[in-house]
Amino acid sequence: MFITSILLCTFIALLINHVRTLKSRYNYFVQWNIPGPPPQFFFGHLLKLWSAPISFEQTRDWTHRYGSIYGISEGTHPVYIVSDIDFLQEVYIKQFSSFHSRPLNFLAGILQGKGSHLVFAQGNQWRRQRHVINPTFTPAKLKIMKPLMNKCIQLLMVKLDEMNGQEFNIFILYKRLTMDILYMQNDVDNIYMEKSAASVSVQLDKLFVVKLSNVVPFLIPLLTRLIKARMFLVDKLRGMIPWLMRNVEDLPSVWIIKRVGNVVRERLKSGKRQMDLLQLMLDVATNDEVKDNENEDLTTKHLHYSEVLSNVFLFMVAGFESTATALAFSTYVLATEPDVQKKLQQEIDEN
Incomplete structure (x- = not known):
């Protein structure tokens, strides 16, 4: 009875302290x-x-x-x-x-480590990645990729001419354009387009496990272990009994990263060079351990191959929907603001 009373008093004291902490926050x-x-x-x-x-x-x-x-x-x-x-x-x-650091939800934390991309990377890892990737987007490097993009834009212009003045949804064509530039693929029913759309359509913050981690954050370590164990088990079973696991699909993001990995291995094996974003990243990639010490010279830094995969995935998925949306909205503004459209046309003609 005495021990029970002590435990009860301790519980009440902890509860009161917790409530006071919550009110303070x-x-x-x-x-x-x-x-x-x-x-x-x-x-x-x-x-x-x-x-x-x-x-x-x-x-x-x-x-x-x-x-x-x-x-x-x-x-x-x-x-x-x-x-x-x-x-x-x-x-x-x-x-x-x-x-630079962004707040990560519970599931994003699972992807931390060597394979983190620019959005998930923190501290010195983010600084190193940004320092290494930034030169990829210099005017000179982008000019190298210009022929690839112009080819995709010319195909878009052909599709626009085929509309012959009829009403159509340009957002769909813009998504095909961005997909063509990113994947060299503009089929609306292509599996890559489906997986990319699925990757950006999922609202992670509304998944039950993410909600649970937001309300009771002390469960995050346990939930992390459970989800990692589940992912590990699925991969092992898929290799051991593929006929049983054929209906268990990877998350869209995992599916895309695996395919990017296949492309990277094939390019490294063939030795062929193609002037695109992937090649520019592979030129600074390494399989050696990459350490992020604050006082080290960033000019000698590289990307780990797992970081290459993650960052290619980031640019593929982020560039797919966001670029198409920006183009569609810009087109809407130009259509509804003839003065702005006229000014833009003049600037294009003058340059």
Whole structure:
């Protein structure tokens, strides 16, 4: 009875302390006079974000109500929501080297390690990758790839001429254009296009395991082990009993990375060089261990081959949907703003 009473008192004391800690965290923005919607206990603002069709729609509504800088809580974690242009310029341009790391959700953390790409990489690993990859996008290097892109654009112009003035959805053609530049493939039913679209359409933040990790973050180590064990087991069983595992599909991102790996191995084996993004990355790749020491000279740094795979995947998937969307929106603006369209045409003709 005495031990039970001690345990009960200890539990109550811990519970009270936990509640006080939560309240203190929820008062973070109040203490700094930062506006924002009132949080719900334990969940913060997660329930509102989860219930919205797209999280952006909910934050947009809050922005209209609370202004260009306000705060919310993801569980008990305070988060600034910023749309102030001067603030963003300070973070993303003037002091970008101090704000490179991105908050990673639970599943993104599983992909950490040697194979991390620029979005997931942190600290010195990010600095090294950015230093190595940046020269890939110099005007001189992009000019080398210009013939490949022009060939794809010419095919787009042929498709536009075939429309013969009829109404059509240009977004579909733009997706085929970006896919053609990235994959040399413009078939809308191609498996690569399907997997790329699937990779960007999944809202990871709304998956149950991600929600669970946001609410009870101390479970993340356990969930990480379980998911890694599941991935390892599936790969082993696929090799041992393929007939039984044929219906167990890889995640779209894993599927694409495996195919990129096949392309890399084939190119290295053949010894052929093609002036594209993959070749530029392979030129600075190594199988040796890559260490990220803060004081080391970055000019001698390389990418590990696993980082090449991850970054090629990043540019393929990120470039597919985002570039097509930007082109479609730009076309919409030009169609609805004839003065802007005329000015653009003049600048093109003059140059």
